[in-house]
């Protein structure tokens with residue numbers, strides 16, 4: 001069977017896909033509704049997925065609604081991406097303990113590899129993970145915890161059929177269809193899913209399901225749905241490379257205007273699937289005998305993150321917001337050869353005051 005083969009999985013047989021992955025030793029992590037939002041957690045039954053849910057998103061707004069249909073993936077991303085799995089928000093890296101005669105014994109905390117199958121992952125998040133792989137795997141000092149967690153991942157991607165009003169992955173070139181980085185990819189139709197494999201591992205799972213080939217009508221429906229998902233996106237960025245446009249406008253008055261609204265809460269950086277800044281802290285025992293060294297997510301919006309040798313290099317919100325935007329969309333090109341934005345729109349929805357990165361960029365670059 002060629003990798004490009006497509007097969008049809010009827011909706012009522014979706015459980016067989018989860019069962020096939022579980023049989024192969026994977027813990028399935030998939031979307032489910034919790035506290036009014038779609039979150040990712042362990043899933044064993046297809047009934048746990050967000051069946052019949054649709055999301056309404058806008059600047060500072062996220063709400064789930066009943067859509068009156070049976071689709072499982074008719075929503076755009078919630079706050080979480082793959083990031084919290086591979087790069088946990090708080091992680092002990094090593095411990096140290098005093099020994100005799102002034103010695104100190106160090107013990108690394110190593111993550112055990114776990115076979116995890118992500119169900120329902122979107123194209124933008126696969127693109128974001130590739131950017132994080134650059135940071136944690138492909139630099140001079142690969143991160144052993146990230147590497148261990150990366151080892152046994154299986155991705156069941158879903159092509160977005162219902163982008164949120166905040167999505168602009170078509171403009172960044174990262175969606176709404178997944179083109180690489182998955183083992184299996186699904187396009188959801190009203191009565192089931194069109195499947196294709198991206199790897200031999202995905203191909204083996206698909207073969208095990210013994211599915212019928214897709215009909216021309218199903219293939220046409222997938223193409224039409226993909227085109228509609230692109231044209232449904234109303235937000236965009238003026239260019240995929242805004243490096244010069246932003247660095248030529250470092251004194252633009254819009255930086256002051258956005259700083260008046262920005263709370264420096266850091267939500268945008270916490271939900272951003274590509275942000276990787278972190279702080280390292282010690283958690284010593286009360287008697288000073290031992291300590292645990294932690295890595296925790298940090299944000300360029302905190303005062304501590306810009307504290308260097310006795311001064312804060314970015315003392316106000318204006319310079320911190322400017323740092324976030326000029327790094328994400330500008331100097332990221334120098335570091336990683338592309339923009340740091342995959343157009344997921346999370347920073348727009350989860351900003352408590354509704355600051356919209358696409359609006360700020362348009363105002364600052366004059367587009």
Ligand code: SF4
Pocket residue numbers: 268271272273274328340341342343344345346347348357
């Ligand atoms: S900057 Fe905003 S839209 Fe872009 S990847 Fe980060 S959270 Fe998503």
Ligand code: SF4
Pocket residue numbers: 261262263264265266267268269301350351352353354355
């Ligand atoms: S832009 Fe919004 S989410 Fe980001 S720090 Fe400012 S107020 Fe918080």
